[in-house]
Amino acid sequence: MSNNIRRGFVLVISSPSGAGKTTICKKIIEEVDGIDLSVSVTTRQKRKDEINGKDYFFRSEKEFKILEKNEEFLESANVFGFSYGTLKEEVVSKIEKGIDIIVDIDWQGTRQIQKNLSNDIVKVFILPPSIKELENRLGKRASEDKKNFLKRMSEARKEISHYTEYDFVIINNEIEKSVSQIKSILFSERLRRFRQLNLNKVVDNLK
Ligand code: 5GP
Numbered sequence: 001m002s003n004n005i006r007r008g009f010v011l012v013i014s015s016p017s018g019a020g021k022t023t024i025c026k027k028i029i030e031e032v033d034g035i036d037l038s039v040s041v042t043t044r045q046k047r048k049d050e051i052n053g054k055d056y057f058f059r060s061e062k063e064f065k066i067l068e069k070n071e072e073f074l075e076s077a078n079v080f081g082f083s084y085g086t087l088k089e090e091v092v093s094k095i096e097k098g099i100d101i102i103v104d105i106d107w108q109g110t111r112q113i114q115k116n117l118s119n120d121i122v123k124v125f126i127l128p129p130s131i132k133e134l135e136n137r138l139g140k141r142a143s144e145d146k147k148n149f150l151k152r153m154s155e156a157r158k159e160i161s162h163y164t165e166y167d168f169v170i171i172n173n174e175i176e177k178s179v180s181q182i183k184s185i186l187f188s189e190r191l192r193r194f195r196q197l198n199l200n201k202v203v204d205n206l207k
Contacts, residue, residue, distance in 0.1 A: 007120065010095065010103055019127065028179060037101070037102045042057070044082035046058045074091050074116060079108075086105060123168070125165075125169045128171075
């Protein structure tokens with residue numbers, strides 16, 4: 001008998017924009033089995049290096065509103081003046097199949113998922129090592145103009161103020177170390193008793 005029937009969970013990763021979150025999430029997906037990345041819907045413009053359907057589902061405001069009206073979102077929020085949302089189908093059926101899902105969302109979305117899936121959420125906040133480093137990273141993004149950059153810096157400070165709402169906080173000094181720290185969280189959370197659905201049968205067989 002298999003002894004690893006498990007309920008998956010939502011691994012929420014939040015951080016101010018430019019703290020290295022996207023790179024970290026991609027590495028975890030590459031290096032760990034049994035975990036997928038949720039692709040969000042957004043109404044913001046696609047950046048040069050982004051792919052529709054892989055980085056985001058890029059949609060118009062009108063299309064976003066229809067998805068909202070049809071209750072297809074697990075959570076949605078306005079971030080930097082654009083709409084962002086996590087689709088239920090990207091998350092719910094997968095965790096029931098024992099697959100973990102990384103969602104890269106802001107504090108507003110995290111609160112909504114906390115409300116809807118309170119037992120199935122693990123919340124990690126990533127801090128940049130310093131404000132200087134954050135400025136460097138945001139400033140280096142070629143696609144952002146100056147006004148947008150300043151707006152993002154102000155949004156970053158706001159996002160950081162919500163770190164206390166998270167279970168774990170990682171200071172991203174070095175990508176590889178942060179990835180390894182998140183893996184430790186992930187592997188430990190997988191072992192939580194309530195996520196292991198057939199422990200009673202396993203234990204019965206030990207009698
Ligand atoms: P960016 O536009 O730079 O990719 O993301 C901007 C911010 O929006 C990031 O903080 C990111 O975590 C957040 N975000 C991306 N997708 C979602 C989503 O589906 N829901 C929410 N609430 N925030 C999101």
